[in-house]
Amino acid sequence: MTDKYAVIGNPVSHSKSPLIHSLFAQQTGQDMSYEAIEAPLDGFAATIERLRAEGYKGCNVTVPFKFEAYQLCTRLGDRARDAKAANTLIFRDGEILGANTDGAGLLADIEKNLGFKLMWKDALLLGAGGAAAGVLWPLFNAGVGIVIANRTIEKAQLLADEFKGSGTVYARRYDELAGKQFDLVINATSSGLKDELPPLPDGIFKPGALAYDMMYGRETPFLRYAREQGATAISDGLGMLVEQAAEAFYLWRNVRPDTKPVLEKLRA
Ligand code: NDP
DSSP states (O other), rough: OOOOEEEEESSSSOOOHHHHHHHHHHHHOOEEEEEEEOOOOOOOOHHHHHHHTTTTEEEEEOOOOOHHHHOOSSEEHEEEEEHTSSSSSEETEEEEEEOOOOHHHHIIIIIISSOOOOTTEEEEOOOOOOOHHHHHHHHHTTTTTEEEOSSSHHHHHHHHHHTTTSSSSEEEGGGGGGGEEEHHHHHHHOOGGTOOOOOOOOOOOOEEEEEEEEOOSOHHHHHHHHHTTTTEEEEEEEEEEEEHHHHHHHHHSSSSOOHHHHHHHHHO
8 A cells, every 4th residue: 555645834835845755756666655735824733633544654844833743742853852843753653753854954965965074164054943953953963163143142042052061052143243254154044035135244154165055946145145255165955855855755664765866856
């Protein structure tokens, strides 16, 4: 029987996850279906209950339900526990197992696809929402020093407080960034959705720096700014999307898909 999976979000119709997972399934010969399901904003838990009752094996979770998904889990992987957010659920033996593959997806894209070594690098992480929370611990564990900048500084400070005493993670307001330079600047804000640029000063890129925008599908003001400011390498977040999907696919199916041809197909 075909195993059923889905991505749950609101809105979700724009999601590329059904295409990515159907390409993975074709490539690895897995008998599975994967669809996008929009849950009402106040109906996430009910949607999960329905999927479990209908025999779905698991799902991905996207904006704005990742924190609620974490609350519903009966067992958690370490990355979901660290982020307090889950983007991948597995329904098994009456339990809801929660994982977070966003961080692994970002790291795989940066190190494997873009060939940028993370250890000992200084990163500026823009934003303090779900996406930033999901990648913070994996970046920290990869040996990266991190400054988190956010409009609402209290949210950045809350995230940085989890690393108190480490000496490598700090929260800063945008107006405190003048004169500072970084090897890696990651835009984990949703500013690109509104065609806006976070209020960054000039000169933040060190020689050889990588500018990474988690958004994909269009050139954001952040990527334009990075080009003008002389960042050496520039990338959108499509590779992260494909790599986090591959991690979820592996958790569900115990098979690792080859991400390269899928990413090439999406870029084409
Ligand atoms: P949230 O809504 O949780 O957080 C949004 C963040 O963006 C907040 O920190 C907010 O700041 C900040 N922000 C919004 N507008 C601006 C602006 N104009 N200037 C400066 N800061 C701004 O969103 P998520 O964290 O879930 O997602 C963020 C982005 O990451 C989205 O674009 C999403 O598509 C992308 N993403 C991509 C993934 C991938 O696989 N490629 C995976 C996950 C997310 P404040 O707190 O001050 O309001």
